[in-house]
Structures are given as structure tokens and as C-alpha cells.
Amino acid sequence: MSFVNYQTKEINCKIVYYGPGLGGKTTNIQYVYQKTSGDAKGNIITLNTENERTLFFDFLPLDLGEIRGFKTRFHLYTVPGQVFYEASRKLILRGVDGVIFVADSQVERMEANIESLNGLEKNLREQGYNIEKLPLVMQWNKRDLPNTSPIEELRKKLNKWDCPEFEAVALKGEGVFETLKTMSKHVLMNIKGGLN
Amino acid sequence: MSQRSLNSEMIDYLDEYLSGGALDRFSVFVCRQDGVILYKKDGIGLTVSHASVGALLGGVWQAASTLASFLPENEKDEIFRLSFDTSSTGIYILPFQMRNDDYYLGLLYNDELNPGFIKNRLRDLMMRLEEHLSDLLEEAVQNKDSDLLFENITDDEIEAIFAHTGI
Numbered sequence: 001m002s003f004v005n006y007q008t009k010e011i012n013c014k015i016v017y018y019g020p021g022l023g024g025k026t027t028n029i030q031y032v033y034q035k036t037s038g039d040a041k042g043n044i045i046t047l048n049t050e051n052e053r054t055l056f057f058d059f060l061p062l063d064l065g066e067i068r069g070f071k072t073r074f075h076l077y078t079v080p081g082q083v084f085y086e087a088s089r090k091l092i093l094r095g096v097d098g099v100i101f102v103a104d105s106q107v108e109r110m111e112a113n114i115e116s117l118n119g120l121e122k123n124l125r126e127q128g129y130n131i132e133k134l135p136l137v138m139q140w141n142k143r144d145l146p147n148t149s150p151i152e153e154l155r156k157k158l159n160k161w162d163c164p165e166f167e168a169v170a171l172k173g174e175g176v177f178e179t180l181k182t183m184s185k186h187v188l189m190n191i192k193g194g195l196n
Numbered sequence: 197m198s199q200r201s202l203n204s205e206m207i208d209y210l211d212e213y214l215s216g217g218a219l220d221r222f223s224v225f226v227c228r229q230d231g232v233i234l235y236k237k238d239g240i241g242l243t244v245s246h247a248s249v250g251a252l253l254g255g256v257w258q259a260a261s262t263l264a265s266f267l268p269e270n271e272k273d274e275i276f277r278l279s280f281d282t283s284s285t286g287i288y289i290l291p292f293q294m295r296n297d298d299y300y301l302g303l304l305y306n307d308e309l310n311p312g313f314i315k316n317r318l319r320d321l322m323m324r325l326e327e328h329l330s331d332l333l334e335e336a337v338q339n340k341d342s343d344l345l346f347e348n349i350t351d352d353e354i355e356a357i358f359a360h361t362g363i
């Protein structure tokens with residue numbers, strides 16, 4: 001749930017990168033961190049296992065510019081993708097304003113994508129969210145690999161809500177900011193002007 | 197009373213309570229369940245952004261709370277506290293509620309001879325704050341949910357806010 005501080009004219013929003021393990025969620029926010037100038041970014045917080053798999057979450061606070069007199073701050077989170085961290089994923093979704101679903105385009109990861117997306121829908125529902133009303137952007141990551149599913153197939157199996165979608169190679173930064181900018185726009189346009 | 201006034205009230209109340217008191221030299225934060233910081237007083241001078249502190253406070257509380265829910269004798273009405281400490285340094289987190297939403301009051305302290313005393317002060321603060329806010333909330337009014345803050349944001353406006361980050 002976004003927070004509008006009228007006293008300081010500041011908006012805080014929470015965006016969660018969701019998707020199957022090793023799909024590129026952490027890579028997305030690491031790229032954002034690398035490319036953002038020092039003043040605009042806070043420390044990136046990473047709670048990892050020893051082999052650098054996300055254990056609880058990654059977190060990056062990002063100060064963007066002003067929009068219509070309000071300073072904007074986005075809190076970017078990733079969830080751990082591995083199947084057995086379901087409890088952590090539920091916790092991280094609390095208070096979410098928008099979800100970027102990072103799908104792994106490789107053919108052999110389609111089942112993992114579907115399982116993760118079903119989990120997202122279920123976890124959101126359990127917390128009172130309707131996935132159809134929440135800003136959701138799909139990212140088809142790893143498009144540079146040779147064994148990727150066609151976009152049409154990804155769309156058909158994963159994007160039944162007809163959300164905005166982007167092809168990406170997060171390691172090289174391709175599609176990373178396009179995805180985030182679209183999500184930011186949807187989240188900002190979804191903010192209630194009343195009480196938070 | 198609107199939410200904006202309520203936030204100001206909370207900030208004023210905490211500033212007044214903490215000023216010159218036993219907790220004054222430490223770092224005190226109030227954050228929402230999603231980690232957004234509503235109040236900060238960083239007496240210690242932490243070497244991390246306050247937004248990160250909020251994310252970690254919210255995360256650690258929720259993880260501990262979920263773990264505690266598996267305890268067989270966990271009574272729902274019992275109020276938990278979260279402590280991570282040595283004999284002189286540590287973190288202490290207490291939950292409170294406003295309008296049925298959960299919030300966390302977090303204390304980070306160091307070099308303290310009597311941690312029990314400052315934890316007690318934080319519990320006292322939490323109870324007073326909850327009582328104070330609950331009185332104010334009785335006067336609170338809700339705006340309509342359907343009121344959107346922005347409409348029709350253009351792509352140029354989005355480009356402009358990202359330009360600030362050097363992208």
C-alpha cells in the first residue's frame with residue numbers, strides 16, 4: 001500500500017519482483033543499482049545464502065524525481081525464487097503496490113514460470129489483493145539464450161490478464177528500465193489520494 | 197482529523213517524548229508493515245539509509261512473527277516483542293496498531309549499561325503512543341477510496357522522474 005506523506009510531499013511505493021528461481025529478479029535490481037547515480041539510490045540490502053541465492057529478499061530504495069510537486073521514492077524488493085521459500089514470498093508481498101513478474105524464457109523453465117505465477121496469484125488472493133486490479137508487468141527475461149520459448153507462447157501461458165510485457169536480457173540491462181518505468185507509471189496512477 | 201494531521205501528531209508526540217529522555221541518544225523508528233518509515237530519530241548515526249532500516253525492521257518482525265505462529269501454545273491475544281541483543285547493544289521492536297493496521301516501533305541502541313531500563317522506556321512509549329493515537333483516530337475521517345492522486349500521467353513525466361536518477 002503506497003504511502004503519501006503530505007507534510008513532506010513525498011510518495012513511497014513498494015514494487016516486488018516476483019518469478020521462478022534463477023529467473024533474473026536480483027539481476028534486475030542489481031542493474032538498476034549499478035546504473036543509478038549515487039544521490040538517488042540507497043544501499044542495496046541483500047539477504048543471501050552462501051551461494052548467492054536470495055534467502056529472504058533484496059531491497060533497493062530508489063529516489064526518483066518529482067511528479068506534480070511530489071517527491072517519489074520506490075522501494076524495490078525481490079522475493080526468493082526457490083520453491084521452498086513460499087512463506088518468505090508471502091511476507092514480502094504485504095503492502096505491495098505493483099508486481100513485476102520476471103519469467104525465464106527458456107523452454108525448460110516454462111513449468112517453473114507457471115508454478116510461480118500460480119503461487120503469486122494465490123499469495124495475493126490470500127492477502128486480499130485481486131491480481132487483475134494490481135499493477136502487474138510481465139518481463140520475458142533471458143531472450144538472448146538459444147532455447148527460448150516464442151513470445152506468443154509465453155504470452156498465451158503466462159499473460160492471461162494482457163498486462164504490459166517486455167523482452168529483456170537483464171544481465172546486459174536490456175528491458176530492465178523499460179519494465180520499471182512502465183510499472184512506475186501504473187503504480188503512480190493507482191495511488192489513492194485519500195488516506196493511506 | 198486527516199491522515200496527514202495524524203502523521204504530524206505522531207511525529208510531534210514522539211519528538212516530545214524522546215527529547216532529553218533515556219532514549220534520546222539512540223535510534224528510534226516507526227515503520228509500517230511494508231517497511232515504509234513514518235518516523236525516524238537517528239541518535240546513533242547509522243551508516244545505512246533509513247529506508248533500508250525500515251525494510252529490515254518490517255522483514256525481521258514479520259519473519260519472527262510467522263515463526264512464532266507455529267508455536268503450539270501461541271495465544272492470539274498475546275503481544276510479542278522482538279529482541280536481538282548483547283549485554284549492551286541491540287535491537288528491540290514492539291508492534292502497535294492504528295486503524296487495524298500493524299506498525300512497528302524499533303529501537304537500536306549501543307553502549308548501554310542498563311538495556312532493561314531502556315526497553316522498559318520503549319514499552320512505556322509504545323503504550324502511550326497507541327493510546328494517544330487511538331484518541332486522535334476517533335476524530336479521523338476517511339476520504340473516498342476512489343480518489344486518485346494522479347490521473348493521466350504521461351510517458352514524458354515518467355521519463356522526467358527517471359532522468360533525476362541519471363538514467
